[in-house]
Amino acid sequence: MTDDAAAYVDEARAAGRGRSIAERVHAMLGELNLRPARRLVALEASGAMLYAAVTLPFTPPAGPKVPDWVSLLGLALLLTMLALNLHTWRLVVTGGLTLHRSGPPVHHARRTRGRLRDEKRLRRAAVAYVVVSIALLPVPATWVTFSFSLTLSSACLAALTLAALVYTSASRTRSTGSGRTVPRRAAPDICSQRLDR
Numbered sequence: 001m002t003d004d005a006a007a008y009v010d011e012a013r014a015a016g017r018g019r020s021i022a023e024r025v026h027a028m029l030g031e032l033n034l035r036p037a038r039r040l041v042a043l044e045a046s047g048a049m050l051y052a053a054v055t056l057p058f059t060p061p062a063g064p065k066v067p068d069w070v071s072l073l074g075l076a077l078l079l080t081m082l083a084l085n086l087h088t089w090r091l092v093v094t095g096g097l098t099l100h101r102s103g104p105p106v107h108h109a110r111r112t113r114g115r116l117r118d119e120k121r122l123r124r125a126a127v128a129y130v131v132v133s134i135a136l137l138p139v140p141a142t143w144v145t146f147s148f149s150l151t152l153s154s155a156c157l158a159a160l161t162l163a164a165l166v167y168t169s170a171s172r173t174r175s176t177g178s179g180r181t182v183p184r185r186a187a188p189d190i191c192s193q194r195l196d197r
Contacts, residue, residue, distance in 0.1 A: 037118035040088045042165055044081055045158040051077050052155030061148045065141040074151075075133065082129040089122040 055070045092115055139146065 035114060035118060036088050036091055037122060038165065038169070040084060040122075041161065043084065045161040045165070047077055047081065048154045048158035049162070052151050052158070056148070056151055056155070059144060059148050059151065061145045063144045066144055066147045068141070070147070071141065074136070078129055078133045078136075082126060082133070085122055085126050085129060089119065089126060092118045092122060 051074065055073065059066050059070055095115070
């Protein structure tokens with residue numbers, strides 16, 4: 001480990017002492033430099049993993065039926081995510097929440113493209129949540145294998161989503177220069193090379 005990396009780890013450990021969990025999560029989200037829609041994706045994936053961790057032990061594939069509280073908890077999670085999605089959609093459309101509090105300035109056209117992508121994704125997700133909620137209501141409690149495999153696949157997809165989110169956010173943070181900067185090579189001077197010939 002280099003001296004810079006060791007110093008960074010020591011700073012992170014010292015900064016984490018004496019802070020609440022909420023402050024640590026807020027600091028982590030600020031370090032990842034997430035837009036509101038990406039924060040929602042992280043929240044959705046975390047909720048799916050928490051739901052799977054709580055319910056999978058109570059719904060083995062060979063069980064007689066899915067407990068009612070598991071179905072109600074799943075429906076409550078879907079409706080909560082729908083409400084959060086609609087709230088975030090409203091924020092993105094009205095521009096009520098800034099993209100970044102710190103970090104490098106973002107060009108206006110790039111910010112607009114990002115907001116349009118976020119708005120389209122949030123619109124599609126809102127429709128998908130409504131369709132999935134309606135489609136899963138008539139599923140009988142005896143379909144234990146279906147419930148188990150749906151929960152397990154959701155947890156796997158959520159884990160992959162969180163890993164991809166952290167990877168892309170960390171690489172974007174490194175490349176944009178916020179936080180720790182990565183030195184870049186200067187571009188070669190093409191004009192002077194042509195004049196020398």
